[in-house]
Amino acid sequence: MIFRLIERDLKTKFGDFRELLFYDGRSESIALVMGNVEMGxxxxCRVHSACVSGHVFNSVECECQAEMEAAQSAIQTAGRGVIIYLEQEGKGNGHLALMASIPYKKAGMKQSEAYERAGFEADARSFRAASEILADLKVKSVVLLTNNAGKADDLRRFSTIVSAIKELKI
Ligand SMILES: [Zn+2]
Known part of the structure; x- marks a missing residue:
């Protein structure tokens, strides 16, 4: 169960959004909404996970920042859409895991394997909150902006209707 706590208008480089804060008893999640999406x-829709390095420190080692900008731009062009920002950095393992996995990644391992070698889960993310937020917003179906088709299955598991997947061009 997720609860909508508070909301406000937010002006961005990519137009005016409504920012809504949700809480599920464990973590906060944010929806950035443009236009009227109710019964839409x-x-x-873009489901985006937190990344301190990319979003705060302007890291050039990942594409998180560029992906957020591409998603906002696509929504601005369409005139409506939703970005869901989930507090699950390091595939849900947190920033410690992210930093601890770096030596293994540098040794050539895939990110999921590097997390496991560092003592964390390969992927500890959950997309339940994203699906619950879409339900709260009364969105009927989404075109998911992602370069990872598996994310559509993650959402469908929690009853979100994903009508199509669209590549995120960065
Ligand atoms: Zn990143």
Whole structure:
């Protein structure tokens, strides 16, 4: 169960959004909404995980910042859409795991394997909150902006209707 706590208008480089804060008893999640999405079908949607290095420190070692900008731009072009920002850095393992996995990544391992070698889960993320937020917003179906088709299955597991997947061009 997720609860909508508070909301406000937010002006961005990519237009005016509504920012809504949700809490599920464990972590906060944010929805950035443009336009009227209630009862909307094929609403453009991006589910985006936290990344301190990319979003705060302007790291050039990941594409998180560029992906957020591409998603905001696509939504601005469409005139409506939803970005859901989940507090699950390091595939849900947190920033410690991210930093602890770096030596293994440098040794050539895939990110998921590097997390396991560092003593964390390969992928500890959950997309339940994202699906619950879309339900709260009364979005009927989404076109998911992602370069990872598996994310659609993650959302469908929690009853979100993903009508299509669209590549995120960065
Ligand atoms: Zn990143």
């Amino acid at each position: 079908e094929d609403v453009i």
